[in-house]
Amino acid sequence: MTNTLTDLAHRAGIVARYTDATGKVHDTNPDTQLALLTAMGVLPSGTADADSALTRLEAAAAARPLPEWIVTEAGAPLTLHPARPGGDWSLTLEDGQVLTGQAGSDLSLPPLPLGIHDLWLEGACTTVLSAPASLPEPPMGWGVTLPLYGLRPQDQGGLGSYADLAQAVRGLGAHGADFVGINPVHAGFPDDVLAFSPYAPSSRRRFSTAHIATDEARVPDAALIDYAAVLPRHTDALRRSFAARAADPAFSAYRAAEGDDLTRFALHQALSDRFGPYWPNWPEAYQHPDSPEVAAFAAEHADAVTFHAWLQFQAETQLTGVRDAARDAGMHYGLYLDLAVGTHPFGAETWAAPDLFARGVSLGAPPDAFAADGQMWNLAPLNPVALAKAGFRPLARILRAQLRFSSLLRIDHILGFDRAFWVPEAAGVPGAYVTMPKAALLAVVRIEAARAGATIIGEDLGNIPDGLQADLAASGILGCRVIMFEQTHDPQTPAFHPAAAYARRALTSFATHDLPTWQGWRSGLDIDWRRDLGSITPEHAAQALQDRARQVSALDQRLAAGTADVSALHQFLASTASRLVAVQIEDILGLEQQPNLPGTVFDHPNWRRRLPVGPADFATDARIRETAAIMAAAGRGGTAD
Template sequence: MNELRKLAELYGIETNYYDIHGSHIQIEDEVLVNLLGSFGEYPQNRSGWVENIHRKKEEIAFPIPPVIVTSTREIAFVPQLNWLSGSLFLARENVILEIPFRVENHKWSFPLPLDLEWGYYPLNFEIRTTLNTLYLKSYFIFTPKYCYLPEEKNFWGLNLAVYSLNTRRKQGIGDLQDLRLVSDLLQKYGGNFLGILPIHLLENRMPYGTSPYYPMDRLEWNPIYLPLEWIAQILEINLEHNSTEFCSLLNDQSSQNRSLLDYESAWKGKDQILRNFFQIWQKKAIKPSSLSKKSFSDFLTDGGKRIIHSAFFQAYALKQGWDFRSWPQDFQRGDEEAIAQFINKNHEEVNYFLFLQWLMEIYLKTYFQSSNMLAFDLPVGTSPTGIESWLNQDLFVFSQRVGAPPDDFSPAGQNWGFPPVNPWKDREKHYSHFISLIQANMKYCSFLRIDHIMGLYRLFWIPEGCDPKHGTYVRSFFQDLLGIVALESHRRQVIVIGEDLGTVPPQVREAMKAYKILSTRVLYFESDHKGFIPAPECYPRETMVTIGTHDMPPLKAFLEGKDIDLREKLNLFTPEEAAEQYQIRQHRIQGIKSKLMEWGYWRETDTFEDLLEAILLYLSKTSSTLKIVNLDDLIESDVQLNIPGTINEYPNWRHRLLVGCDELESKIQKMALIFKL
């Protein structure tokens, strides 16, 4: 291995990998040089990479890392040769504990208190050497061995996109009150899981600001989902008498007939109404309630500087554009004085955006935190132009993009458009950003789905402006991140689901099983050694089973091959590829039907409803902890929510589902009868 590749491997940059077909892919030197440059590594004039390698090896070998994540009550390491003795000082409940070292098998060991609780602890080391005394800092994260997962308990329910809920409320977009409707019906019939696509903060404008998996900020919520009636009720506004002034959107009789969501129009109308509500709230003396001025003040205190900066970003972006990279330098780099001056001059506008986040937090806490069934979805990345990137410019690697290598699903590979986190910088910062992400997204839910969970192990980096074939994988500190997920999972009693579809290294699924993170199993792909769907009892306990995902066609479209036709129409498949895929699909469908008949779940009929019920019965019989049905399948939609690899070619994340309360209740009742058998 030459010096360039040695240094790349030290940084976790994979110099080769195996693709989906098992072919060995050797990474070009130019790609490795580019990636190393994003870590601040450049060759020295005469020595090449030798000095860089020596420096990085010393850093890795240093006995005390920036952060220590472990489930054992002991800190141990091999000391450097000139270290003579040492003590560890651990901050615990405002008390500093001094723990002297002891020597075991050439290692220094610091035993921790037996009653030490899981959590986060600053560490200070005092090391006496042959030359002097070293004072070193680290951070200790004491974690459980695995995530929270109740023994012998099963869960079943629905998964849906909140925006797609098209109910008789006629508000232009599905919102949290529509979600409550579904939640109440599920609870009524014994369901205990309700998964939703991400509802994080978006720009709410085309073409890039509508994808739930391309948010501006994964720590804040999209106020487009606020129910207007709920706010009006608390503010004692009579919507019927004030509909012209405040809520003409509520009287938009044509909105229910639109099959596609117009984000910009929906947000424009809602923004106008919410601004009116904000003005009323500011002037009104609210009785002691959830919307009191005291409650708002407490929210600001809890949110700290970050939430103020987020509100500033949104207020300033309305004037200067949503890409912070085009802002004047002082605002671009987050100069505190410049931000403070803007806030002083635009205090009301900044407060408006704080008001919106406050309302979202109140609603989620009031109506969903205690339901014990809501599942949030954490996207793998964030927009390079948004709030999260702006606030963490030293953490994200903006010269790179995250994606996936070429495979059968996407022959050209995929570029997802967002920058990766520098894992070494993340570790240096004690994983503070990652911890905040997990904590914020577990705050009001009982389940957390981690999108592309392989990203905790490694992500596919692509130099900006290059094709995905010129990328490679970069590893992260997998065990550390899993430990943090386990810690927060137990603290909040949140069950964790990992999206582990596609080509996933075996060590990822092994770790998921060890950490009791539910693996995702999709009916479309699951096969036994003969190529048929597995018998229900063959599913591992630590799994979540479903028919498909948001990136796949609903069952009805799958059976009819509509997704294949669509991909051919969009030039994602050649006619020859489409014909081949159609043959594979027909073989798969026949295999599914034959097994359902063999197990007595289905008698051959021509109705979709009968086949759907048979598949639901199959799912209900699996050994999986969690069984999920997509709302699209339950109401027999044939429209796919998202076509990966498209932007303007297809109306991704815009399709609406006409949801009638009586029809939905009837279908959930039938579903409940199947899952309770």
């Protein structure tokens, strides 16, 4: 049994052994193999009959004349070699055109257009991913990352809106910025005022309605955003606007074009209004989107479904306004959006297509120096078996939605395109890596980026699989470089890399939303927080603060500054070899507190900090003007004083 189980796990792509970030080697045990095989549907739930499952997999593979998917270069002829000669084939192109022919020992196809196509032979479908070999290298540029939610200062109240973002884009564009980066704006859980993390969305295909601009009267709020007060008030304003709406042909056309996908999402949201945000807590009959009870609810509550479809129309209309504002401001990229690594296990995405996701497991990370037991992110993993069966189109649709509004897209934790760490929900069962169809996923990214004329950033930080960065470079996907990590990591004598040593095909920044600001890093505020929260001991904190002081001194030497002046940091950033650089608005404004402290939820005010100035002030702010002048002096565009 054990040998068969191991063979089955290997066949399904479960990695038998891995080395974590601390250098410790982990072997995947039988309990983990069983849990992961069950999660991906290779083993039926509640059974350990690995022999039968392995026989089925081998028989299915032997019956196929061609692989389940192949990657080919768009515009180039393709010759395949079926396992058995002869047979009629048909190829359905993405646009619906059908080509047919007869296969011999070879199956020759003409040059194929960009897209995802279906090739049929002997009753089996092969997904043909016709992608450019590589995406073009982008021009040199710079931009600003900022928290959309925090764009409204305390005296204005409420939550930052898409209209505020458009104003910020115009102001930063006037300084010569090429892009404005924000955290994910995926659809969330409007009725759950505690589920406001942008990285645990309800659906990555749809957009957040929390940032729709309304005519509601704004009142001053607390210094930190109080979602429990802000979101209900905002929802009430949206419902009033919906009730007062006139017939809109544009909305009707949008709803028709979006079709069943939008209807199913809007139906989920209406059911959430009735039964609560998380579908596993609904009455059992409503947990299945194709049940008679769900159909009856849709008919009886058509106006509620229309309301949520209308909200998506409003969100996309206002995001179009942001995109157009960036274009009018002369920005090369405009919005720099962020694709979350996963989706909430109890949201609209998993309700609408439950078979697309692995069950009973969460995305996570293996043990490291800061999490001895590893991490469970409470995000539903895409099932590679189901994703391949769907022709990878679900991922393509998610990417295409984001690229409607941006020409620069960051894929969070792109390491998961190579291997994803799945953590079983069962207590005491450790996690393990699952191999993903990397070549196919990267091809889908190239297809959608080429279609949109976009540049893609892959967040390649952490325990990086061998060969992944070379594959990203070959695809023309830029990596991420973070200055605070670009050092020798010798605790006693740290040394930071020179600007010329930075990767050319990368987006470089000092930090990220999960890391300390410039001022917070220098003071060790993040270390103090972790000590005060009890996640590290006072002794560990004292040592970490000593190490940090040495790092600060070493970076000052690299910057040739010797002071805490952020302009020296920005000058160094501008002079790196990387094609793109991003400065954080928190650093420009001299803020000490970072947006998010990883590993915390409600014991720290994540995603709640407001900026001290509003977007109306961006065009005239002297600190932003100085940053732009630094970028201009380094040849990155921008405006000189």
